[in-house]
Amino acid sequence: MISSVRLKPLNWHPYIAPVELSEATPEQLDAMKVTPSAKKVSEYVRTLAHDPESYLARTILFNAIMYVEGGLARPDRELGALGASIVNGCKFCAVVHARRHAELTKSDEVVTALYLDKPEALGPRDAAIYSFARRLSAAPSEATADDIAALRSVGMDDREIIDLIHAISIFGWANRLMHVLGHAESG
């Protein structure tokens, strides 16, 4: 039995000056979905709003991958995101998605095992997902046909595996924004 890890949310701060709402162009405001009365938009969103086209396109894709109905269970997507974030060194993303995994499963057992670097404590399904997430996140990817076979052997179908590939890969993206353009600090 391992004692559970307590993860507190972190705050993120950019290395460059974010867009000020008072100086934002109509396209930037639209990308941030800001109404004239809105006062608070996160520093992260205002940083990415420097290039509104890519921000808008990526946000739509990100939300679909992480929240679309059906297919791969939400906690499994969060586990893929967490595995990628650990490999890519994005502490902020790792904490957010570890906490979300714990909330969705109403258990912090998986997250605790990963934060204590004890992946051998995971059940077969979580182990297959986490291992694939780590190997696909390496640069270049180290994932092999054996990883796909392991996912199938724990009962995952093609649609679920496609969802998982996207959840891992979109964190190959998100981690390279969040960990590159700023840093995380504890509350």
Next chain:
Amino acid sequence: MIDAMDKAAGLSPHDALFAARRFRPEFVRGAEECRLSVLQPANDQGLAPNLRVALARRMAALNADPVLMAEYDVQLAQLGPTEQLLALAQGETDLNEPLATIVRHVDLITLTPKKAEASHIALLAKAGLNNPQIVALSELIAFVNFQTRVAAGLRLMRST
């Protein structure tokens, strides 16, 4: 219709995986919209399309993806690349500024994102990149690293 991701993963319309991918039309459409937003944006922020494609070619090589390398080579040839951009695409590091600083950053973030620090963004600014360019470059790097992983995953599924 075959899109850039099908092409990268080697999928044709009669593959079961081609149909399985379409179970998520929002992923198919979304990935294509993202590709256009970083490689052919309406506002390129002063990072020209041929520089973007040359960087994508370089990152496809860093990710050991010969299919995407070949694809970006074809695209680059159509965009009137300079000698410097052709060298950049092939992985050269001895380049004029700001390209030398840009490729050092691109290589670092592609291969070892964990090592990113504030000083790396400061170097981009020192080389003359403004904030929109720093963000646009970051999104391009991040996109190609997304694209190569989805393609790699789909190829593995096709082969098993």
